[in-house]
Amino acid sequence: MTNRFAVIGLGQFGESIARTLADRGAEVLAIDIDLDKVELMKDDVAYAVALDSTDVKALRAQNIQDMDAVVVAIGENFEGLLLTTVLLLELEVKRIIARAANSQQRMILEKMGITEILSPEETVGKTVGEMLLHPNMRSFLPLPDNYEIVEINTPTRVVDQTISEIGLREKYNLNLITVKRFFDEKKGDKMEKVEHIIGVPRADTFLKETDIMIILGKSQDVNKFIEVNK
Numbered sequence: 728m729t730n731r732f733a734v735i736g737l738g739q740f741g742e743s744i745a746r747t748l749a750d751r752g753a754e755v756l757a758i759d760i761d762l763d764k765v766e767l768m769k770d771d772v773a774y775a776v777a778l779d780s781t782d783v784k785a786l787r788a789q790n791i792q793d794m795d796a797v798v799v800a801i802g803e804n805f806e807g808l809l810l811t812t813v814l815l816l817e818l819e820v821k822r823i824i825a826r827a828a829n830s831q832q833r834m835i836l837e838k839m840g841i842t843e844i845l846s847p848e849e850t851v852g853k854t855v856g857e858m859l860l861h862p863n864m865r866s867f868l869p870l871p872d873n874y875e876i877v878e879i880n881t882p883t884r885v886v887d888q889t890i891s892e893i894g895l896r897e898k899y900n901l902n903l904i905t906v907k908r909f910f911d912e913k914k915g916d917k918m919e920k921v922e923h924i925i926g927v928p929r930a931d932t933f934l935k936e937t938d939i940m941i942i943l944g945k946s947q948d949v950n951k952f953i954e955v956n957k
């Protein structure tokens with residue numbers, strides 16, 4: 728059965744979520760109070776409707792309670808976001824994902840019982856900060872309890888060593904999830920560098936200079952590994 732999602736608030740964030748879902752074949756109901764935003768989306772999603780999501784009748788008329796999940800991506804208008812979220816709780820929507828612009832908003836949403844909270848500004852801010860501090864860091868996913876998943880260029884000192892020689896788990900308390908590696912492949916007449924995953928890494932896997940390591944661990948352990956081996 729096709730997944731059915733509603734996205735409320737079609738700013739850059741909501742629009743991008745709605746388009747991603749629709750591209751992947753989901754049935755998307757895109758909602759915004761602003762008719763121009765709705766017009767821009769209407770050819771790309773199953774349904775695009777202009778309504779005020781703080782109006783429970785309007786929400787009910789769209790059968791919002793039958794969606795697999797509803798994303799509330801309203802940004803600046805926090806009052807609107809709060810009211811909308813309360814109405815969705817009232818309507819017993821199965822899965823509500825709400826946006827918080829800062830930690831205060833996050834706390835309020837948590838107190839309301841919302842467990843899935845997105846903070847695009849915070850996430851991007853943290854990622855950019857980490858990437859600036861560590862030029863070898865290519866992407867960064869913060870996790871609770873100070874854990875993170877990072878993609879890093881293989882630090883110089885561990886190039887040509889095996890995973891077990893590096894002692895990632897024993898010495899650094901880190902888990903190597905996998906490695907991205909570049910291969911020369913023929914595309915038409917030309918050779919191109921194509922990125923692949925080596926799958927589940929083994930103890931005897933060697934790391935090459937151009938490999939990208941994907942690591943899970945505590946933030947301080949990741950930083951230590953990068954610093955010690957650069």
Ligand code: ATP
Binds near residue numbers: 735737780781803
């Ligand atoms: P982004 O960062 O995603 O671009 P933004 O910071 O511009 O978003 P807003 O413009 O405040 O955020 O909100 C995103 C969208 O939510 C806007 O298109 C706005 O029209 C819509 N919106 C705000 N309030 C409501 C509401 N009550 N009902 C429906 N849509 C709403």
